[in-house]
Amino acid sequence: MLSAERIMQRCAALAQHSELAGGLTRVFLSPEARAANEKVLGWMREAGMQAKLDAIGNVAGRYEGSRPGLACLMLGSHLDTVRDAGKYDGMLGVITAIECVSALSAGNRKLPFAIEVIGFGDEEGVRFGTTLLGSRAVAGIFDREVLNMKDAGGVTMADALRDAGLPPEGISTVARKKGEVLAYAELHIEQGPVLEAEGLAVGVVTAINGFSRLRVTLRGTAGHAGTVPMNLRRDALAGAAECVLATERIARSHPEVVGTVGRIEAKPGAINVIPGEVMFTVDVRAPQDPLRNATVDAIRAHIQKVSRERKLDCHIETLQEFGVTACAPRLMEQMERAVARQGFRVRRLPSGAGHDGMALGAISEICMLFVRCKGGISHSPLESISEADAAAGAKVLFDFIEHFQT
Numbered sequence: 279m280l281s282a283e284r285i286m287q288r289c290a291a292l293a294q295h296s297e298l299a300g301g302l303t304r305v306f307l308s309p310e311a312r313a314a315n316e317k318v319l320g321w322m323r324e325a326g327m328q329a330k331l332d333a334i335g336n337v338a339g340r341y342e343g344s345r346p347g348l349a350c351l352m353l354g355s356h357l358d359t360v361r362d363a364g365k366y367d368g369m370l371g372v373i374t375a376i377e378c379v380s381a382l383s384a385g386n387r388k389l390p391f392a393i394e395v396i397g398f399g400d401e402e403g404v405r406f407g408t409t410l411l412g413s414r415a416v417a418g419i420f421d422r423e424v425l426n427m428k429d430a431g432g433v434t435m436a437d438a439l440r441d442a443g444l445p446p447e448g449i450s451t452v453a454r455k456k457g458e459v460l461a462y463a464e465l466h467i468e469q470g471p472v473l474e475a476e477g478l479a480v481g482v483v484t485a486i487n488g489f490s491r492l493r494v495t496l497r498g499t500a501g502h503a504g505t506v507p508m509n510l511r512r513d514a515l516a517g518a519a520e521c522v523l524a525t526e527r528i529a530r531s532h533p534e535v536v537g538t539v540g541r542i543e544a545k546p547g548a549i550n551v552i553p554g555e556v557m558f559t560v561d562v563r564a565p566q567d568p569l570r571n572a573t574v575d576a577i578r579a580h581i582q583k584v585s586r587e588r589k590l591d592c593h594i595e596t597l598q599e600f601g602v603t604a605c606a607p608r609l610m611e612q613m614e615r616a617v618a619r620q621g622f623r624v625r626r627l628p629s630g631a632g633h634d635g636m637a638l639g640a641i642s643e644i645c646m647l648f649v650r651c652k653g654g655i656s657h658s659p660l661e662s663i664s665e666a667d668a669a670a671g672a673k674v675l676f677d678f679i680e681h682f683q684t
């Protein structure tokens with residue numbers, strides 16, 4: 279029996295593992311992540327799976343099919359969070375997948391394929407500024423150069439892995455080969471308002487928008503806020519402010535593009551000192567790659583123009599880029615049939631947010647099921663879903679699994 283009550287309880291239980299008192303922040307390879315992983319490993323084993331922590335810090339469970347060693351239908355999502363996050367982004371997909379396996383194993387049912395459930399250790403990229411670490415490792419597209427990236431405390435990813443007892447040399451063992459994964463299916467909250475506006479509990483995803491992430495550093499001259507006349511300043515923060523507004527304006531010029539400056543740090547950071555150096559990030563998403571590339575080019579050009587005009591030194595680094603990932607039509611159709619069989623109207627919609635399926639697309643066809651969230655709010659402690667919608671998502675995912683055609 280699928281239990282939406284248990285799904286909700288487990289989402290709440292994982293939210294207890296947080297570095298933020300009174301809120302939820304759980305980043306890659308943190309002590310809180312380790313505690314959450316232990317809980318998920320226990321739930322997987324209770325559900326009849328073989329479960330382990332893999333070499334990149336994903337929780338990986340396997341439920342054999344009608345004979346051992348069959349290729350798998352992979353299900354999953356992520357167990358890390360943004361800062362001051364909600365309880366469902368990522369976790370709902372992992373917990374619902376475990377619930378589906380638990381229902382199969384309670385009925386002692388074996389399918390003509392194995393099921394693997396993965397709780398990816400990093401999707402959000404909060405700690406090291408680069409995303410999809412767990413799923414990139416599974417898809418065999420983990421770029422080892424990212425091991426040198428440092429967190430805010432100066433710890434490299436390689437050292438963080440070693441500290442967690444995961445020698446980075448082992449990462450290649452996580453990679454799955456094409457053919458071992460028959461399909462990847464991810465249930466996730468919508469993180470937007472479309473399903474709620476249409477009174478629908480679930481929706482079938484058509485494609486995941488691509489993204490580009492930049493880190494921009496502007497250098498001017500720090501100086502005394504009282505003595506340097508305005509016309510002789512090289513104020514890096516005033517320059518950055520122009521760039522932030524330009525990012526907003528350029529992204530707004532196309533209805534399908536979004537652009538965000540989510541982090542900004544000014545040095546030295548004192549009330550009476552002209553800011554000499556500023557770092558800010560730019561995140562651009564779009565449903566077509568040429569549109570995203572053109573937007574990024576326009577933002578870069580504007581940043582360079584502002585830098586020239588204000589005599590600032592400018593360094594723009596591309597942190598990460600991912601193209602649009604289309605969901606496979608044959609899997610979307612299977613998911614739609616599951617939606618209809620469970621008595622819901624079929625609604626297709628694209629995903630503006632990034633998901634682990636973007637990486638899995640390198641080795642497998644993918645599909646996604648969205649579950650309505652209240653007010654379309656996500657990446658916020660206000661993120662919420664109803665138990666009835668958790669039940670709807672679980673029923674559709676279970677139906678999809680039961681009828682899955684390889």
Ligand code: GLV
Binds near residue numbers: 401402630631633
């Ligand atoms: C992940 O949630 C992302 O889209 O940034």
Ligand code: MN
Binds near residue numbers: 402657
């Ligand atoms: Mn997220």
Ligand code: MN
Binds near residue numbers: 368466632
């Ligand atoms: Mn997510």
